[in-house]
Amino acid sequence: AAGVIQSPRHLIKEKRETATLKCYPIPRHDTVYWYQxxxxxxxxxxxxxxxxxxxxxxxxxxxxxxxxxxxxHSELNMSSLELGDSALYFCASSLGQSWNTEAFFGQGTRLTVV
Amino acid sequence: GESVGLHLPTLSVQEGDNSIINCAYSNSASDYFIWYKQESGKGPQFIIDIRSNMDKRQGQRVTVLLNKTVKHLSLQIAATQPGDSAVYFCAENIPPNRNSGNTPLVFGKGTRLSVIA
Structure with a gap:
């Protein structure tokens, strides 16, 4: 079964740069969540x-x-990056108002700000 | 490898023993709870869930117990295996409201399970 797809998997940016993270939810899921x-x-x-x-x-x-x-699909846009923004960013998707066994998380994007 | 879980509480168990991981949740209005397993460099993986109208639910080798009186969840893993080594998170969810629809999961502090072969 298709899962939540995130891209890129790894990203290295310098301070004050911008970054865009993408999330493609499970097909038919209409809700997307972003976590850091x-x-x-x-x-x-x-x-x-x-x-x-x-x-x-x-x-x-x-x-x-x-x-x-x-x-x-969803995109998380991050501007004026700071060292403290270095983290794993996860996306999850669900259908409607229910968190259930299909509410999978993606593999995450590892952002490193240098 | 991923550095998630460096400073988390750790539970060490012998292979074949049973493991019990505990979690205190924060919101008495929460009505849905999930246990996640997170291996290094990977996203949280669903293990088992339970709704607030139940106090126990069993899966394959795992059991979740819910005590709403003290807002406590536990995850029991039977016959722990090396592949069970990971960080475990509980997450709670309050009922969605009519205006905003879904509500996000709130994660508790993780516990690192280390299985000794």
């Missing part, structure tokens, strides 16, 4: 989209923005 996981930390919720509209907002910095497109 620092070293030794639990995943922290950033933002989510349901039917192409923002549905919840967590600890996402103002320097970051995200959107969900008509094909339900």
């Amino acid at each position: 996981q620092g070293p030794g930390q639990d995943p922290q919720f950033l933002i989510s989209f349901y039917e192409k509209m923002q549905s919840d907002k967590g600890s996402i910095p103002d320097r970051f923005s995200a959107q969900q497109f008509s094909d339900y």
